[in-house]
Amino acid sequence: MSGPLDGVLVVDLTRALAGPHAAMMLGDLGARVIKVESPGSGDDTRGWGPPFVQPEQGDRESTYFLSTNKNKESITLDLKAEDDKKVLTELLRRADVLMENFRPGTLARLGFGTDVLAELNPRLVTLAISGFGHDGPEGGRAGYDQIAQGEGGLMSLTGSGPEDPQRVGVPIGDLLAGMYGAYGVLAALMERERTGRGQVVRTSLLAAIVGVHAFQGTAWTVAGKVGHAQGNHHPSIAPYGLFHCQGGSVQLSCGSEGLWRKLCAEFGFDPEAPGMATNGERVDNRQQVIALLEEAFAGIAPEDLLARLAAAGIPAGKVRSVDEVYGWDQTLSQGLLVDVEHATLGSLQLPGPPLRFFTPGPDGETETTRRDHTAPPVLGADGDAIRAWLRS
Known part of the structure; x- marks a missing residue:
């Protein structure tokens, strides 16, 4: 079954994670993605680990690389060699999308600046992902995730408290950044339908992190309040967070006064008690709220507590480990684990795409989600076939 991007050709010059993730998102939707890698070593993430998996024959494979490169073909090109640059030129002449995450200016120095690309293929949409933006006073900085998490303020909001980023x-x-990049590419492809021309889409790790500041951003820009880390409890809603009980913990959310009253009715609290009657009061008295609930929960095992909360209509859940998530019936029911056949490792299961598609009809919906996915390629696996296609 083809996906909604069937017929779109993506040339992926990216490496590491942000760009490859963007390209994989398009590949998951049916685009043909040709991943261009350096001869010899390939994408940086091929060497990132452990864990690695060693096949009986062939090179070891990094599970990091496997996480972000399914539904792609691989060709190796030395972008400083004239013959290989000619191959890339022919790919770009045919491409709908080019993705790159070099340092700003690198692609131009290789002879593929935006002016050259526009002349070569006026319909080409180019996605450029950088660490902190392609311009501005720090536009040339290298982008690494944890550094960007710190510089973008996210680490100051994450942790047990202000002194524990x-x-x-x-x-x-x-x-x-990969998700925003893929989103920008799709917008540019839609605009191309109207204008007939491609364009350059730029995003960065910094922009992506600031883009999800959400209420923490407006708390500062509008109210002048600086958010800070405060563990596993919501800064604006109470009770909403992780609560300890007998032999474990549960998470619950009272996102409305109605839910608060249901919780009180189930466990015998007074919803109008001083300091508890409104969400604002409960936020101001968060520690007392936590103490109240954890005292009531102290003699109840997690599964029993979750059952009571569910019966009372209170949104709640457990904290699962990663292996528990992939063994959970609900995860499997959503197509979030896919089977692929790897060239050297054989049968593998990989995390599946998070989108599903349905066609409505008089007798209900028919699911049209693509199910046939291909495993991440071994280095250079498709080079000969791609060169033959370009010559044909």
Whole structure:
């Protein structure tokens, strides 16, 4: 089954995570993605680990690389060699999208500046991802996720308290930049339908992190309040967070006064008690709210507590480990684990795309989500076939 981007050709010059993730998102939707890698070593993430997996025959594979490169072909090109630059030129002449995350100015120095690309292929959409932006006083800085998380303010909002800044457990700046990049590419492709011309889309790790500041951003820009890390409890809603109980913990959210009253009814609290009657009061008295709930929960095991909360209509859940998530029936029901056949590793299961597609009809919806995914390629696996296609 083809995806909604069937027929779109993407040339992926990116490496590491932000750009490859953007390209994989388009590949997941059916685009043909040709990943251009350096001869010999390939994408940086091929060497990132452990964990690595060693096949009986062939080079070891990095699980990091496998996470962000499915639904792609691989060709190796030395972009400083004239013959290989000619191959890239022919790819770009045919491409709908070019993705790159070199330091600003690098692609131009290789002979593929935006003016050259516009002349070569006026319909080409180019995505350029950088660390901190391509211009401005620090536009040339190298971009690494954890550094960007710190510089973008995210680490100051994450952790047990203001003196304990923490990184998010995945490279969220890279991933968000990739997501924003893919989103920008799709917008540019839509505009191309109207204008007939491509354009350059730029984003950065910094922009992506600031882009998800959400209420923490307007708390400062509008109200002049600087947010800070405060552990596993929401800064603007109470109770909303992680609460300890007998032998474990649960998470719950009372995002409305109605939910607060349901919680009180279930556990015998007075919803109108001093300092508890409104969300604003509960936020101001957060520690007392936490103490009240944890005292009530102290003799209840997590599963029993979750059952009571569910019966009372209170949104709640557990904290699962990664292996538990991939074994959970709900995860599997959403197509979030896909089977692929790798050239050297054989059958693999990989995290699946987070989007599903449906066609409505008189008898209900028919799912049209693409299910046939290809494994991340071994280095240079498709070079001969791509060169033959270019010659044909």
